Amino acid sequence: MALTEPKPPAVDPLDVARIKADFPLLTGTTVNGYPIVYLDSASSSQKPQAVLDAMDDVYHHAYANVHRGVYGIAAEATERYEAARAKVARFIGAPSTAGVVFTKNVTEAFNLVAYSWGRANLSAGDVVVLTEIEHHANLVPWLMLQQEREIELRFIPMAPDYTLDLSGLDRLLDGARLLSFTAMSNVLGTLTPVRHLADAAHAAGALCMVDGAQYVPHLPTDVIELGCDLFGFTGHKLLGPTGIGVLWGREELLDQMPAFLGGGEMIRDVRLDGWTPNDIPWKFEAGTPPIVEAVGLGAAIDYLENLGMDAVRRHEIALTTYALDTLAARFGNELTIQGPTDPAGRGGVLSFSYRDVHPHDISQVLDERGVCVRAGHHCAKPLMRVLGVGATARASLYVYNDEADIDALADALDAAGEFFAL
Numbered sequence: 001m002a003l004t005e006p007k008p009p010a011v012d013p014l015d016v017a018r019i020k021a022d023f024p025l026l027t028g029t030t031v032n033g034y035p036i037v038y039l040d041s042a043s044s045s046q047k048p049q050a051v052l053d054a055m056d057d058v059y060h061h062a063y064a065n066v067h068r069g070v071y072g073i074a075a076e077a078t079e080r081y082e083a084a085r086a087k088v089a090r091f092i093g094a095p096s097t098a099g100v101v102f103t104k105n106v107t108e109a110f111n112l113v114a115y116s117w118g119r120a121n122l123s124a125g126d127v128v129v130l131t132e133i134e135h136h137a138n139l140v141p142w143l144m145l146q147q148e149r150e151i152e153l154r155f156i157p158m159a160p161d162y163t164l165d166l167s168g169l170d171r172l173l174d175g176a177r178l179l180s181f182t183a184m185s186n187v188l189g190t191l192t193p194v195r196h197l198a199d200a201a202h203a204a205g206a207l208c209m210v211d212g213a214q215y216v217p218h219l220p221t222d223v224i225e226l227g228c229d230l231f232g233f234t235g236h237k238l239l240g241p242t243g244i245g246v247l248w249g250r251e252e253l254l255d256q257m258p259a260f261l262g263g264g265e266m267i268r269d270v271r272l273d274g275w276t277p278n279d280i281p282w283k284f285e286a287g288t289p290p291i292v293e294a295v296g297l298g299a300a301i302d303y304l305e306n307l308g309m310d311a312v313r314r315h316e317i318a319l320t321t322y323a324l325d326t327l328a329a330r331f332g333n334e335l336t337i338q339g340p341t342d343p344a345g346r347g348g349v350l351s352f353s354y355r356d357v358h359p360h361d362i363s364q365v366l367d368e369r370g371v372c373v374r375a376g377h378h379c380a381k382p383l384m385r386v387l388g389v390g391a392t393a394r395a396s397l398y399v400y401n402d403e404a405d406i407d408a409l410a411d412a413l414d415a416a417g418e419f420f421a422l
């Protein structure tokens with residue numbers, strides 16, 4: 001084959017047309033008649049019919065509170081809830097269900113750790129290491145603890161190529177009790193070297209916690225291979241419903257951590273002069289849990305496993321490559337993407353600035369053509385300051401997006417360019 005001959009188009013490992021048909025919202029049109037081009041999955045993903053059906057089925061046929069009633073449907077509801085936990089454990093490579101705690105979202109998971117582990121183990125001067133690229137969910141709980149306990153926070157900086165600058169890692173980890181960081185940036189798309197950082201944290205005598213909110217929906221995940229002690233993610237970004245998140249932790253660590261919220265479910269015994277906690281994971285699940293949401297998350301995991309997480313990742317790399325190439329070819333220097341240039345080192349999160357048009361204006365004009373992108377600070381204000389911008393527009397990709405969606409984005413950006421040139 002001659003060197004100049006164009007490469008044949010890569011075969012997409014996912015049948016996106018068939019996948020799209022599984023998502024009721026994506027088959028609709030906007031009020032002005034455009035097909036919906038949903039490019040905001042980093043914020044929250046759409047839900048396939050299978051997830052809606054699984055949740056509906058609980059309400060229709062198996063709804064009761066869990067871990068309480070001994071009648072048939074209560075036992076069935078409990079079984080479905082705990083089966084969802086088993087699916088989560090398998091999906092993230094957790095050795096058992098005992099380490100899988102259901103929370104409201106990943107934000108609650110990190111607050112749980114800061115409140116429980118943090119308040120039991122940290123006092124003035126103790127060091128927690130974070131990074132400059134964190135979402136507020138893995139930042140504010142530690143800032144709150146800093147205010148309360150005067151702990152010391154240190155930050156791994158961002159390098160000019162949008163990766164983490166690890167040149168000062170040993171110094172930053174010196175004396176640290178915890179290193180907590182995102183596995184994939186929700187602004188830059190950067191994949192961080194999780195295993196390397198976990199090993200470095202352990203070598204320094206620190207625990208390692210990972211924010212998997214953007215990682216789990218897009219890459220095969222194995223918490224043991226990643227080497228972390230604590231790992232959180234959120235259901236609504238991986239085709240599941242809102243109101244359900246997960247904190248995974250090594251069992252002996254969770255066992256030692258004090259309970260977070262108090263009430264029903266989380267106790268073994270209560271007297272008027274005291275109480276004893278339940279076993280993990282229920283020790284951390286106070287009150288009636290998100291039963292139907294957990295079942296929906298289980299159905300989302302079934303859906304993704306059916307596609308195959310390797311195929312999901314290969315699709316993302318192929319589509320991100322197409323998006324980076326298309327935007328560069330059509331807009332050149334007028335459009336700047338804040339994030340790594342190599343698709344293998346990033347996810348399909350494309351934060352961009354276009355000419356000097358405000359991201360909110362871009363988002364609004366794109367919306368008129370059915371193209372949904374997020375605009376704003378993406379809950380990462382410190383990172384925005386490092387990038388020197390107040391906001392970006394952000395297009396983010398998932399299993400139901402294809403090259404036609406990227407072309408629609410580019411066409412809508414052309415229209416925005418013309419509109420704002422007037």
Ligand SMILES: Cc1ncc(COP(=O)(O)O)c(C=O)c1O
Pocket residue numbers: 042043105106107108135137138182184185186211213214234245379
């Ligand atoms: C990297 C990252 N961490 C944490 C969160 C918080 O997720 P939730 O709002 O579901 O708790 C998000 C959501 O955007 C995120 O992208």
